[in-house]
Amino acid sequence: MWVLASYPDGMPVESNWRLEQSEIESPGDRQILARALYLSVDPYMRGRISAKRGYAKGVEIGDVMIGGGVAEVVESRHPKWNAGDLIETFGFGWQEYSILDPETVTRVDPNIGPPHAWLSYIGMPGITAWCALNNIGKPVEGDTVLISAASGAVGQVAGQLAKVAGCRAVAVASTDTKLDWCRNLGYDIGVNYRSASDLTKEIAKACPDGIDIFFDNTAGPIHDAAMQNLALGARVIICGTISLADKFEAPDIGERFLRQILVNRAQVSGFLVFDHLSHYDTARRELADLANNGKLQFKTDFMDGIESMPAAFLKLLHSENMGKQLVRTEFAKGLRE
Numbered sequence: 001m002w003v004l005a006s007y008p009d010g011m012p013v014e015s016n017w018r019l020e021q022s023e024i025e026s027p028g029d030r031q032i033l034a035r036a037l038y039l040s041v042d043p044y045m046r047g048r049i050s051a052k053r054g055y056a057k058g059v060e061i062g063d064v065m066i067g068g069g070v071a072e073v074v075e076s077r078h079p080k081w082n083a084g085d086l087i088e089t090f091g092f093g094w095q096e097y098s099i100l101d102p103e104t105v106t107r108v109d110p111n112i113g114p115p116h117a118w119l120s121y122i123g124m125p126g127i128t129a130w131c132a133l134n135n136i137g138k139p140v141e142g143d144t145v146l147i148s149a150a151s152g153a154v155g156q157v158a159g160q161l162a163k164v165a166g167c168r169a170v171a172v173a174s175t176d177t178k179l180d181w182c183r184n185l186g187y188d189i190g191v192n193y194r195s196a197s198d199l200t201k202e203i204a205k206a207c208p209d210g211i212d213i214f215f216d217n218t219a220g221p222i223h224d225a226a227m228q229n230l231a232l233g234a235r236v237i238i239c240g241t242i243s244l245a246d247k248f249e250a251p252d253i254g255e256r257f258l259r260q261i262l263v264n265r266a267q268v269s270g271f272l273v274f275d276h277l278s279h280y281d282t283a284r285r286e287l288a289d290l291a292n293n294g295k296l297q298f299k300t301d302f303m304d305g306i307e308s309m310p311a312a313f314l315k316l317l318h319s320e321n322m323g324k325q326l327v328r329t330e331f332a333k334g335l336r337e
């Protein structure tokens with residue numbers, strides 16, 4: 001199991017975690033013991049290991065690192081669960097075995113999608129894309145939707161859902177390879193934020209009628225450039241702030257966009273997927289239908305072995321993942337991917 005060894009000072013590094021061995025314990029009454037098949041690494045984890053954060057859900061030094069996973073039940077002391085059942089839970093932790101309270105887990109039905117997909121396009125990231133776009137963005141046919149981290153777990157789905165809604169989808173990503181993948185997914189055009197000499201102008205060129213929905217996964221300079229290209233009545237979804245990963249503890253100082261918001265009567269909304277629990281089933285069903293009908297493509301980036309957890313997480317913060325980053329354990333051998 002990986003425990004938090006120290007809080008990061010700026011950008012997290014591998015030595016912020018420590019790999020420890022421990023005995024596999026037995027489940028208590030009405031509990032289950034499960035072994036990991038796939039473990040998820042997600043950008044939100046940066047916030048949970050911030051020394052500054054000090055809020056209840058943060059990870060303490062010496063605690064097992066938090067994280068979601070898809071796992072197989074190996075022992076059950078709960079009447080509704082049997083060895084061999086597959087589960088998905090947000091509360092698995094960076095470890096191979098976990099004792100869980102079944103009230104906190106979702107049953108994985110492999111007929112809806114392959115087990116790993118429950119952590120990606122029919123799991124938290126896909127549901128984030130669905131809820132943020134539909135419930136906050138409220139797309140209208142013909143809208144221009146600009147999406148940052150466009151080739152990532154959330155971005156891939158958001159771009160394709162924008163196209164399903166009849167919108168023009170504009171990708172922002174770090175490399176031309178990622179932008180080529182976005183074009184493959186159906187995005188109309190892409191902007192490489194690293195090679196652009198003037199990002200505000202590049203976005204203006206890609207969005208000649210302005211941005212109706214800005215699906216912001218990054219904050220930082222991409223946010224600054226997009227905010228200067230809003231259309232009348234724009235909806236700005238603040239979904240993620242990953243570009244701040246190396247300065248999480250410092251105030252986010254930069255330009256202000258109150259004039260742009262006022263003049264365009266734009267709405268800026270913070271989004272958290274956990275506020276949308278009542279939409280999870282609908283979102284999952286729609287995403288699974290699209291995928292099963294060949295209308296939703298998705299790339300997953302697998303690393304193997306529990307030892308890879310910190311490295312896999314750091315790939316996200318350094319833009320090195322190609323699609324949803326997961327860690328696969330030896331127990332996942334033979335599963336449909």
Ligand code: NAP
Nearest residue numbers: 043149152153154173174217240241242243271272273319
């Ligand atoms: P992801 O996009 O698969 O991976 C992270 C991506 O962030 C990287 O591949 C990289 O893409 C981009 N990135 C990293 N550093 C950056 C920087 N300095 N500037 C610009 N882009 C940078 O991860 P994900 O799971 O789909 O999450 C995407 C965003 O959604 C995150 O901000 C996450 O916190 C947010 N999210 C929010 C919720 C919620 O409920 N609010 C739920 C899930 C996810 P490039 O190669 O394009 O740079």
Ligand code: FER
Nearest residue numbers: 043044047239240241272273
């Ligand atoms: C995320 C970014 C931020 C995320 C959650 C948060 C689930 C915020 C969590 C909190 O403050 O409770 O990607 O994904």
